Amino acid sequence: MAAFSFFSFGASGKIRGGVHPKPRKEATFDRPIETAFPLPERLYLCLQQHAGQPAEPVVRVGDKVLKGQLLAAGQGAISAPVHAPTSGVVTDILEYPAPHPSTLPTPTLLLEPDGEDRWIEIQGVADPFALPPEEISARVGAAGVVGMGGAAFPSAVKLNLGRKTRIQTLLINGGECEPYLTCDDRLMRERAADIVDGILIMLHGLECNKAIVGIEDNKPEAYAAVSAAAAPHGGKVEVRQVPSLYPMGWDKQLIRYFTGKEVPAGGRSADIGVLMHNVATAYAVQQAVRYGRPLVSRVVTVSGSAVSAPRNVEAPIGTLLADLLAFCGHRPDDTASYVMGGPMMGDFLPHPKVPLVKGTCGILALSPKEVAASDAKACIRCSRCVSACPAGLLPLEMMSRIRAGQLESALGYGLKDCISCGSCSYVCPSEIPLVHYFKYASGELVAREQNKHRTEQTKRLAEERQARFERQKQEQAALAAQRRLKAQQRKAEEAA
Amino acid sequence: MSLSLLSAPFTRADSQVQGIMVAVMLALLPATAFGIFIFGWPAFFLWAVTLLSALAFEALCLELAGKPVKAVLLDGSALLSGWLVAMTLPPWAPWWIGVVGAGLGVVVGKQVFGGLGQNPFNPAMLARVALLVAFPLEMTTWALPSLPFSSSAPGLFDSLAITFAGAPAADGMTGPTLIGNWKTEASQGRGLSESLVSGHYNVMASILGWKAGSLGETSSLLVALGGLWLLKKNIITWHIPVSLLATVALLASVFALTDGERYAGPLFHLTSGAVMLAAFFIATDYVTSPSSPAGQLIFGAGCGLFIFIIRTWGAYPEGAGFSVLLMNALTPVIDHYVRPRIYGRDLKGRPLDLPGGRR
Numbered sequence: 066m067a068a069f070s071f072f073s074f075g076a077s078g079k080i081r082g083g084v085h086p087k088p089r090k091e092a093t094f095d096r097p098i099e100t101a102f103p104l105p106e107r108l109y110l111c112l113q114q115h116a117g118q119p120a121e122p123v124v125r126v127g128d129k130v131l132k133g134q135l136l137a138a139g140q141g142a143i144s145a146p147v148h149a150p151t152s153g154v155v156t157d158i159l160e161y162p163a164p165h166p167s168t169l170p171t172p173t174l175l176l177e178p179d180g181e182d183r184w185i186e187i188q189g190v191a192d193p194f195a196l197p198p199e200e201i202s203a204r205v206g207a208a209g210v211v212g213m214g215g216a217a218f219p220s221a222v223k224l225n226l227g228r229k230t231r232i233q234t235l236l237i238n239g240g241e242c243e244p245y246l247t248c249d250d251r252l253m254r255e256r257a258a259d260i261v262d263g264i265l266i267m268l269h270g271l272e273c274n275k276a277i278v279g280i281e282d283n284k285p286e287a288y289a290a291v292s293a294a295a296a297p298h299g300g301k302v303e304v305r306q307v308p309s310l311y312p313m314g315w316d317k318q319l320i321r322y323f324t325g326k327e328v329p330a331g332g333r334s335a336d337i338g339v340l341m342h343n344v345a346t347a348y349a350v351q352q353a354v355r356y357g358r359p360l361v362s363r364v365v366t367v368s369g370s371a372v373s374a375p376r377n378v379e380a381p382i383g384t385l386l387a388d389l390l391a392f393c394g395h396r397p398d399d400t401a402s403y404v405m406g407g408p409m410m411g412d413f414l415p416h417p418k419v420p421l422v423k424g425t426c427g428i429l430a431l432s433p434k435e436v437a438a439s440d441a442k443a444c445i446r447c448s449r450c451v452s453a454c455p456a457g458l459l460p461l462e463m464m465s466r467i468r469a470g471q472l473e474s475a476l477g478y479g480l481k482d483c484i485s486c487g488s489c490s491y492v493c494p495s496e497i498p499l500v501h502y503f504k505y506a507s508g509e510l511v512a513r514e515q516n517k518h519r520t521e522q523t524k525r526l527a528e529e530r531q532a533r534f535e536r537q538k539q540e541q542a543a544l545a546a547q548r549r550l551k552a553q554q555r556k557a558e559e560a561a
Numbered sequence: 562m563s564l565s566l567l568s569a570p571f572t573r574a575d576s577q578v579q580g581i582m583v584a585v586m587l588a589l590l591p592a593t594a595f596g597i598f599i600f601g602w603p604a605f606f607l608w609a610v611t612l613l614s615a616l617a618f619e620a621l622c623l624e625l626a627g628k629p630v631k632a633v634l635l636d637g638s639a640l641l642s643g644w645l646v647a648m649t650l651p652p653w654a655p656w657w658i659g660v661v662g663a664g665l666g667v668v669v670g671k672q673v674f675g676g677l678g679q680n681p682f683n684p685a686m687l688a689r690v691a692l693l694v695a696f697p698l699e700m701t702t703w704a705l706p707s708l709p710f711s712s713s714a715p716g717l718f719d720s721l722a723i724t725f726a727g728a729p730a731a732d733g734m735t736g737p738t739l740i741g742n743w744k745t746e747a748s749q750g751r752g753l754s755e756s757l758v759s760g761h762y763n764v765m766a767s768i769l770g771w772k773a774g775s776l777g778e779t780s781s782l783l784v785a786l787g788g789l790w791l792l793k794k795n796i797i798t799w800h801i802p803v804s805l806l807a808t809v810a811l812l813a814s815v816f817a818l819t820d821g822e823r824y825a826g827p828l829f830h831l832t833s834g835a836v837m838l839a840a841f842f843i844a845t846d847y848v849t850s851p852s853s854p855a856g857q858l859i860f861g862a863g864c865g866l867f868i869f870i871i872r873t874w875g876a877y878p879e880g881a882g883f884s885v886l887l888m889n890a891l892t893p894v895i896d897h898y899v900r901p902r903i904y905g906r907d908l909k910g911r912p913l914d915l916p917g918g919r920r
Contacts, residue, residue, distance in 0.1 A: 329913040411571070451852050482906070
């Protein structure tokens with residue numbers, strides 16, 4: 066880390082900040098992806114499992130559906146459809162706890178599998194490269210593919226944006242820098258050819274000629290597999306190793322590492338000619354375009370010390386995380402905390418009876434000894450958080466201002482540029498939950514902004530109402546005056 | 562439920578405040594042990610009294626403030642403050658110097674501001690400078706080094722008398738420090754070559770630490786080795802030590818080249834007084850130094866500049882304490898103006914230009 070803090074002084078280093086959390090990947094990285102996960106009794110399909118508008122159901126309770134059949138259609142510009150992960154009966158459309166720290170109920174479609182797992186008639190294409198480029202993103206969108214690295218942003222929207230802005234480089238993120246998670250690693254080792262095919266299909270859809278796959282140097286097998294799969298395609302798909310460092314998988318960090326360019330604040334990577342997708346997304350794109358298979362299952366890492374047989378499982382979307390844990394030998398009594406995603410940026414779950422969604426890359430059952438749970442102590446200004454911050458912020462200064470209630474001042478220190486990667490909290494020797502402060506402050510500022518907006522709107526409405534009354538009064542007064550004048554004239558005429 | 566269970570990250574680095582404090586004390590150990598070795602029992606008594614007083618004062622303040630005493634005492638910060646104060650004291654100073662010093666450092670230097678992490682000035686340097694101003698005689702009576710059990714080393718009972726009964730040191734057992742001697746001679750118009758001879762200056766002895774001086778400061782070599790170990794352990798970063806030492810060395814070289822009789826050279830400066838201790842252990846104090854790497858470079862250079870100015874033209878022979886305190890006062894200003902560049906923004910915080918000049 067000392068070596069990296071050297072770069073953090075310069076105007077443009079290749080890598081800034083970052084930490085080396087214990088990888089804890091050895092529990093799962095040697096085991097092949099488990100594809101024999103038994104169909105659960107019920108599948109819970111969230112209508113909102115992507116960034117943007119929730120999907121709208123197109124089936125009714127009681128309908129029999131086939132695997133891959135459209136259940137809910139995307140709504141609006143940013144949305145994604147939801148398909149049936151297996152054949153069965155739609156038994157209910159209800160409010161069910163969401164895979165979110167709040168576990169608040171959210172519209173969910175309940176599917177009871179019939180055990181036959183029968184596919185609907187699907188249509189692939191023999192040669193995706195003969196399709197018109199815009200057809201690729203259309204097919205990706207119709208298949209409900211979203212960013213599988215966790216963000217769950219609809220991939221078709223991104224592909225369209227990339228084609229419109231004429232991006233020069235497609236970056237494929239095989240970093241998987243979060244501890245515990247190995248689902249991308251396993252996917253790259255076992256299905257490298259499909260991933261490379263998916264990358265080529267995306268390149269075709271983007272009308273772009275250059276893809277770079279970045280894989281952390283702690284995954285030599287994955288690197289070898291993807292390199293071998295990419296070799297026949299000339300320099301079109303370049304596979305490169307990146308240092309194992311968290312958060313190497315942050316898109317903007319990877320972009321800086323490969324291109325030397327930074328995405329301007331408030332901008333998008335497409336602004337500097339780069340688009341980034343995850344390796345698992347590339348796989349889903351390939352499945353969607355070549356075979357016509359919508360996104361109905363994914364590979365997810367099930368790990369943590371409270372799991373006896375940790376491994377990667379390919380499971381249907383909508384499976385309860387509790388079922389996945391149970392399948393892998395979960396010991397509930399030994400569990401201190403459930404985490405969805407990786408331990409650095411993942412979400413706490415009060416219980417695992419929530420469904421698997423397209424963006425879930427891991428479910429961890431952590432034992433008490435794995436969870437750092439002591440109280441925060443005084444900040445000693447050691448500035449380890451400053452060296453660790455990949456965004457070049459001063460976490461300790463922002464924290465002290467937020468503690469003092471000066472949220473605006475924290476904004477001046479770059480609160481909005483915080484990516485919540487958790488590197489600062491990770492290194493803090495006083496165990497101060499720095500990221501938690503930043504998330505709180507950001508949320509609070511948004512709430513205040515909304516409140517201010519609302520107050521202003523109310524004020525404007527009240528003022529308009531007042532003005533309207535005034536106007537009406539004046540109009541009435543003018544009318545009355547006119548009437549009086551007419552009456553006087555009439556009287557005068559009558560008198561005459 | 563603890564907050565750390567509810568909010569990511571759910572994993573943490575092993576480094577803890579207590580571990581950092583213990584590591585710094587381990588790094589101080591060789592130089593301290595050497596000081597006790599050459600200055601005898603009185604140095605050990607003074608060191609022990611200062612450390613125990615620091616703990617007692619910290620406990621008292623915590624008790625008065627209604628804070629948890631045991632938990633905070635165990636973080637090791639009071640012990641470290643006391644240790645650093647002891648390092649800078651004349652080894653044969655009476656016991657109450659240690660007590661007052663520890664009190665100044667812990668109470669006035671730290672706890673009145675709200676405890677760990679809140680103090681604007683380095684507690685040890687604050688104590689050192691206050692003692693020097695208040696008790697100039699006790700703070701400038703320097704014991705000469707002697708081998709343990711040699712005829713010039715005081716016995717156990719003599720030592721107890723020196724530390725606890727204020728017994729005056731025998732003639733020939735005290736002498737000036739090298740910088741003190743240089744300043745006195747210079748004020749009488751004698752050149753550097755002459756004063757170095759009268760001060761029995763020997764380059765090797767000076768580097769190793771066989772000379773009159775503060776309890777833990779004489780061996781520049783051992784202090785520097787401790788500091789390098791802290792660097793290797795990532796407890797401190799290179800920015801402050803390098804910029805401080807480089808500034809002193811550069812200024813000393815330039816001036817020594819212009820007039821070698823009036824100005825001491827870089828080797829003399831780097832191996833005498835508190836420069837090494839300040840570079841690795843005092844100026845690097847997290848709480849009172851800037852938090853950005855660029856700010857730390859400025860801070861270190863400023864300390865070096867003031868050390869050189871005070872030593873060369875000031876009234877006091879040693880300038881490390883004053884210099885660090887001066888720069889401590891500037892830390893909030895440095896932190897305000899010198900910040901790292903945020904990703905996607907220029908140094909002034911504006912978003913970077915898009916390709917083609919768009920913003």
